[in-house]
Amino acid sequence: MEIRAEGVARRFFRNGRNTNYFYAVRKTDFTLKGGTVAAVAGRSGSGKTTFANLLGGLLRPTEGRVLYDGRDLFEMDEKARSRFRAANVGFVPQGLSALQNLTVLENVTLPACFGGGGDRERAMALLGELGIADLADVYAGELSGGEARRMSIARALLPVPGLIIADEPTGDLDPASTTAALGLLRKAAENGAGVLIVTHDPAAVGACDLVYAMENGVLSRE
Amino acid sequence: MRISRKIALRNVLSKPFRSVFTAALSALLAFAVFAGGFAVLSLRNGLESYRERLGADVAVVPAASKGHGSVDDVLLQGITGNYYFSAKDVKKIKETAGIAAATEQFFLTSAKAGCCSARVQIIGFDPETDFAVLPWIARSYSGEIGEGDVVAGADISVPGDGLITFYGETYRVAAQLEKTGTGLDTAVYANRATVANMAKNAARLLETAPLQGVDPAAAVSAVLIRVEEGVDPETVADDINVHITKAEATPARGMISGVAKGLSGVSGIIGGLVAAVWVLSLAVLAAVFLLLTNERKKEFAVLRISGASPGDLLRVIGAEAAAVSGAGAAAGTALGVFISLLTAGDLRERLSLPVLSPGAGATLLLAALAVGFALLSGVGAAFVAVLRTAKRETGLLLREDT
Incomplete structure (x- = not known):
């Protein structure tokens, strides 16, 4: 697997006015190969999350293109890109992300419902490795922040994606859970996935092979 | 069960007050369509019978x-x-x-x-x-x-x-x-x-x-x-x-035209009332689903991250709207059938016009139309409300949510 950003940039308009805009990510070239765990660190508002969303196919670049094994993600139509993401991109978003009215197991197996891989057994195994297998039948709305974070990591890993993007994956986790989560991400990389972690957490940065810094939308290698 | 139906059903059951309120709007619409249609058909049948009888x-x-x-x-x-x-x-x-x-x-x-x-x-x-x-x-x-x-x-x-x-x-x-x-x-x-x-x-x-x-x-x-x-x-x-x-x-023609004029006036009023109820119900349903959509951006973002397309989101919302509107439409139509049949005699006395209830076949067809109309209106209002959000880039949904 190789994910490559070529001259990727994204600007946003303020108050919907065409003349008042800013670049969250400035023209950036970036490559991440399978087997690598990379970190993007930087201050809040520096453009890290926007960059992660661009790479994950969740946000269309205003300039440049994003290639997954040579395929331009944004040349696909919306449905094809959605299905492609379900199978190939595991995404752990910043903040809590769960369907409150589904159980933990149902949340984790969501990608399988939209054409991604994975099944109930793999979901249970992932929940076990993250220490929340006993919560499989609990509704997501009843989870603590840390439990919900681990659940979304399990969901991202379920289809055995080639690319895993985790935005602050250890933000709500205690040290033991952080170790477990980073261990799973490392294991995924060892199995061929490219892993990009957006983080403030020194423990997470320390577990990565490559570290990038983002400042005012400009990405640089540290 | 398909995931869209499962999510829809769980959402409906988890918010009983909201679901009942939305269903009540669909029930009102279905009731108005059935009762209005039944009254107009009864008056038309009555006029036809009167014309034949004279x-x-x-x-x-x-x-x-x-x-x-x-x-x-x-x-x-x-x-x-x-x-x-x-x-x-x-x-x-x-x-x-x-x-x-x-x-x-x-x-x-x-x-x-x-x-x-x-x-x-x-x-x-x-x-x-x-x-x-x-x-x-x-x-x-x-x-x-x-x-x-x-x-x-x-x-x-x-x-x-x-x-x-x-x-x-x-x-x-x-x-x-x-x-x-x-x-x-x-x-x-x-x-x-x-x-x-x-x-x-x-x-x-x-x-x-x-x-x-x-x-x-x-x-x-x-x-x-x-x-x-x-x-x-x-x-x-x-x-x-x-x-x-x-x-x-x-002249009999004069009598018939007098009845027809009365009928036309009453039918017009009924039609106007049904249209007003429809517009009002659509507006309130659309507003309810719009509020709901804004509340549920995080849920939509999770679904999109998991691989759901905008079409999948519409299916979830459509299934939810169909479940709620369908239940409301069926209840409203059943109430409409009950009340219309019960008050058919009163209608004749109150309007001083010939009133002849439609037969079982026409009544069933009208009931099916009322259910279908209220159901489509509910699902349509939901689609209109959610379409823009469903098509929004997932990254933007995430930004708006955080």
């Missing part, structure tokens, strides 16, 4: 009875008056130019009869000359209506032995007529001789005789006229009104 081109009643017991009162409401033509006037009416056939009718109001809780209108016709009542009776009964026989309207409760009592004497119910939706469903028909006999008994039994000295064998309450081909009924009616001061002639 059978005459011109109806003539004594002028003194105008506004009370006039022919359209009799035909529509079964209200009779105690005014009668003299034999001289009847002769003059029949001599009017342009008349092809004329037949006399004699109206009598019964006292509280054994068969009925209310007073019954008795209409006597002349079998020799009749062209208005017999063809209608022939649709239900092919035998002869002899002396002592009566034909009962559809709403008359006929005892099991088929005998009915008027003024101390029993009569055989030869047939019961099809429903017309007019007051005549509570009327009884007999030939003149039978009705004259009833009138004689009435004079004997009651302190205040209904005929007040008029000979029942010769009394005439109305003359129904069929005009010659090519003759305008209005001309004949005008001619009678000008030359016979004690007669009030009305």
